[in-house]
Amino acid sequence: GAVVSQHPSWVICKSGTSVKIECRSLDFQATTMFWYRQFPKQSLMLMATSNEGSKATYEQGVEKDKFLINHASLTLSTLTVTSAHPEDSSFYICSSHQGNIQYFGAGTRLSVL
Amino acid sequence: EDKVVQSPLSLVVHEGDTVTLNCSYEVTNFRSLLWYKQEKKAPTFLFMLTSSGIEKKSGRLSSILDKKELSSILNITATQTGDSAIYLCAALLTSGGSNYKLTFGKGTLLTVNP
Numbered sequence: 344g345a346v347v348s349q350h351p352s353w354v355i356c357k358s359g360t361s362v363k364i365e366c367r368s369l370d371f372q373a374t375t376m377f378w379y380r381q382f383p384k385q386s387l388m389l390m391a392t393s394n395e396g397s398k399a400t401y402e403q404g405v406e407k408d409k410f411l412i413n414h415a416s417l418t419l420s421t422l423t424v425t426s427a428h429p430e431d432s433s434f435y436i437c438s439s440h441q442g443n444i445q446y447f448g449a450g451t452r453l454s455v456l
Numbered sequence: 457e458d459k460v461v462q463s464p465l466s467l468v469v470h471e472g473d474t475v476t477l478n479c480s481y482e483v484t485n486f487r488s489l490l491w492y493k494q495e496k497k498a499p500t501f502l503f504m505l506t507s508s509g510i511e512k513k514s515g516r517l518s519s520i521l522d523k524k525e526l527s528s529i530l531n532i533t534a535t536q537t538g539d540s541a542i543y544l545c546a547a548l549l550t551s552g553g554s555n556y557k558l559t560f561g562k563g564t565l566l567t568v569n570p
Contacts, residue, residue, distance in 0.1 A: 349498075377557070386544065386560040387499070400555075436498055443488055443506075443548055445558055447498035 346370050349437050349448025356427055357456055364422045364451045366437030372417035373439035378410075381434040393420040427455045458483040460547050462561035470569050473535050477564045479545030480527040487556060488548040489521050489528045494563070495541045502530070535568045542566070
């Protein structure tokens with residue numbers, strides 16, 4: 344399957360700081376990438392769809408100014424959690440697709456102190 | 457509102473047992489149903505089911521879709537401790553033009569004891 348690389352895998356930050364998470368497609372070009380959030384013992388919740396060269400599409404209830412998405416190239420999308428607070432602590436996962444199958448990055452565990 | 461429901465939410469079995477995991481969906485613009493296995497990190501792809509009644513098989517795992525009942529099952533035979541994971545079911549939906557998205561169920565936590 345396609346390889347999606349996500350970095351960092353774990354980040355701890357102070358409340359009020361911003362954190363950037365990178366998602367790369369390693370062996371294919373991804374015009375679309377997806378960002379999910381997962382709370383403990385919960386399922387994956389789609390946050391936004393990242394589109395190369397255009398604005399991301401956010402799901403209802405997701406603050407676009409809080410979760411900034413940039414998809415400047417066909418192999419890289421970034422999610423920036425701005426002014427992070429403890430309630431933003433979660434597992435963030437990106438994915439991209441080949442055909443109709445989505446392949447996931449390894450995820451980023453964010454802990455905001 | 458699109459909804460994917462999995463059952464049971466958790467299951468504990470002994471090695472060698474056979475398990476059946478269930479997934480039902482109530483969604484608009486359904487395209488396919490996907491199963492993923494999630495261990496400690498990201499979900500890994502297992503199956504994609506688009507046609508009703510056609511079983512897909514990979515080793516000890518198999519899955520089938522019933523579009524009339526809006527459901528799917530995932531079977532694991534002769535379970536091993538390495539099968540312990542969360543199994544996620546997701547409905548692939550079209551969302552405007554050529555765009556689509558996945559809606560996930562809450563998952564089934566399978567624990568296989570030696």
